[in-house]
Amino acid sequence: MDIIEKVEQRLSLYASKPTVLSRKSILSQFFLHAGEKEDYTEDDAISFLNWAKNHYKGTSINHVYASLRWFYRQVLKKDLQLKPPEPDYDSIEAVPLSRKDVIRLILATKFIDDPMIRTFVALSTIYGARRKEMADLTPEDVDIE
Known part of the structure; x- marks a missing residue:
């Protein structure tokens, strides 16, 4: 085998x-x-x-x-002596959106034609993704399926 x-x-x-x-x-x-x-x-x-x-x-x-x-x-029946990777931390803390900005973004999704982008923006806004986190995303980071 x-x-x-x-x-x-x-x-x-x-x-x-x-x-x-x-x-x-x-x-x-x-x-x-x-x-x-x-x-x-x-x-x-x-x-x-x-x-x-x-x-x-x-x-x-x-x-x-x-x-x-x-x-x-x-x-393999071996013990791996590797230390777990440590998470990376940003030196600048991301600021959450204000209530007004969240409402504006949710309403703005009505005008986005692409259903995939509309869903992504709506969900990320509703679940509190911060602007910096959104800006750092690349298409490879998002698995829509």
């Missing part, structure tokens, strides 16, 4: 489909990065985590770390 079959067998024990999909996606990137082999070292994990820090942001890095830790413990 090769390593990918072992991963799929272990993942099939999970009840949560999103967890299975997330781990499969991350580990397939790991196998592309480190190469497909029977044994992986901690150096492989460190190298991939460093690569991921340049390609992912925020909680995605934590998902990568959790997936690697799971893979090493559950599939």
